[in-house]
Amino acid sequence: MSGALLRSNKYGCGPFHLAGNSFWFRLFSSSGISEVQNEQEAALIQSTASKVCETIRRRPRWEGFLLSLFNPSSSGILHPTCISLVICRLSDSNPLLALRYYLWLTSSFSDFTLDPPAAASLLSALARSRAWRAAFHAIRSTKILADISIFNSFVVQLCSDIRSIHRDKNLLDNLCHVLEGHFHPTSCLHTSLSLVSWNSTLSASLKAERIDLFQRFYAMMIESGTAPDAPTAGYLIRAFCRECRPMEAYHVLRDLSRNGIIPDVVSLTELVASFAKVGNFGKVSEILHLMIAGGCSPDLFTYQGVIHGLCNVASGETMVDEGFRIFCEIKVRGYAPDVVTYTTMIDGLCKSGRMDDACLLWSEMIAKGMQPNSYTYNAIINGYCKSGDLEKAQKLYDEMLSKGLEESTVSCNTMIAGMCVKGMLAEAIKLFDTMPKKGIEHDLITFNTLIQGLCKVSRTSDAIELYLRMAALGIRPSVSTYTPLIQVLCEEGQVTDAMELLKLMEAEGLEPLVCTNDCIIKGFCRIGKAEEGMAWLSKMLHSNLKPRSETVNKLVECLSSLGLVDDALQVVNVMFGIGYSLGSSVCHLIISKLCGNASYQTGHVLNEIILMET
DNA sequence: TTAGGGTTAG
Secondary structure, eight states: OHHHHHHOOTTOOOOOOOOTTOHHHHHHHHTTOOSOOSHHHHHHHHHHHHHHHHHHHHSTTGGGTHHHHSOHHHHOTTSHHHHHHHHHHHHHHOHHHHHHHHHHHHHHOTTOOOOHHHHHHHHHHHHHTTOHHHHHHHHHHSOTTOSHHHHHHHHHHHHHOHHHHHHSTTHHHHHHHHHHHHTSTTSSOOSOOOHHHHHHHHHHHHHTTOHHHHHHHHHHHHHTTOOOOHHHHHHHHHHHHHTTOHHHHHHHHHHHHHTTOOOOHHHHHHHHHHHHHTTOHHHHHHHHHHHHHTTOOOOHHHHHHHHHHHHOGGGOHHHHHHHHHHHHHHHHTTOOOOHHHHHHHHHHHHHTTOHHHHHHHHHHHHHTTOOOOHHHHHHHHHHHHHTTOHHHHHHHHHHHHHTTOOOOHHHHHHHHHHHHHTTOHHHHHHHHHHHHHTTOOOOHHHHHHHHHHHHHTTOHHHHHHHHHHHHHTTOOOOHHHHHHHHHHHHHTTOHHHHHHHHHHHHHTTOOOOHHHHHHHHHHHHHTTOHHHHHHHHHHHHHTTOOOOHHHHHHHHHHHHHTTOHHHHHHHHHHHHHHTOOOOHHHHHHHHHHHHTOTTOOOHHHHHHHHHHHO
């Protein structure tokens, strides 16, 4: 009985790991007792453990007097079984108190280590109550992780608590850091985590969108000699996809399939979607065939990814047709498109201007008992905004609200863009102003859309005011913020201000669009500073940027008007080099200037111009 | 027992 108590008690706590010179060891050795030898002692330890728990629960700052309340040599308070009992009991009721007791022990007795079952009990109690920071405190400041099995269950518990991981951005970093310390060559812990634990770290990193951590966990896993399995390969494929490296993911798949292993449908779906997104439909088709041949049938999500890629505007209209064909085909084959699939297809049709087909699908999904959600509404509202039917867009917007679907930054941005396109700036500004009152945040797109709208109608100072407001809100401007501002300033001849903005833009590490350079040159022409325009052109050419034909024509015209015919001819030469031709009015202007000045013997260029004219 | 998909500017 007494032996059984020592080996394991009803709390699952085994014997305390005694260092040779520990306080308790000396205490019992000196009295000739090294084990709990009878039931009387067992009862004493039980009783002391209960009293210690009571004291810790009820009295604040017990650390200062606990040892004076319980005589170490007669109460058994420092007996390993007693300590384990206290830890386990406190862990059950109040894990943070258990941790406090544990930290008190480690700080009071330098050679103290908790026995693995009690350590496991403490850590799992902290994990159960999601006290991850406290758990990491225990891990970092003590030797609590001496046993690998404790580590394994801790890792799995932490990695499955995605809510906490999302809430506390440092949790996975902490885990990675602890693991790196433990698997360091100088560490005494050489046994690796289990495959399940490693996989859970990879899965959690993906869910937290922390590919940097994924790579570190994966590197540790491989270094520690753990062989990856099919789920590992699936996670690896997904990690490569997230990094926009589908070819590397594809190579992982190839290596696996050579060995007859086909990863899960989720990772293959992500790979298919990645290739579809970049328009590599050859690879899409290859993987779909591989899936079917390997017995891992593509599902609705897989085809959804394909259709989404095909409907992408960048892919062009014919691809939307192909997307629609697949959408119809999968229905025939027994797949039941859901709200997301319908939304994707409706959005694709809207973006290619096929509003009638989009409306047919809209009715079809409702007839099938599916209710459009905010994504579906936004897609079709955007379609009507783009096609200029703002009345229909507004009607659907109101319908969306009447159905209890919430307005969002996206829905407001869509309407603001639609209003701006129609020149309804007052309405756009009104909607913009009501957003914060409704608790809807402005974002970069909101500001960019409205700034562009204001610039389009030359409300430049209002646009600049908005630009300053967004900066004050801490929203970092993007290239799309600056482009319309610089353009309108140039059009108004305020080239100095435009250059100021350009400098700000470059200071923020933003690369101006090529057309912004065109605006600057035309701006210089507008204020009669053709030579500065020419200098800017030369800068563009040195940077291998191709100006627009219209821009160079303007520059030639301006230089000619100012009588700088030599310069004008130089630019004409550049134009011919690029493959541009002179517009007829500019041509007439330069010829008249040449004829008016006999000193210009520029036969070559003149000949070319005359040839071009005829 | 579950995972993974869709909407806004340029």
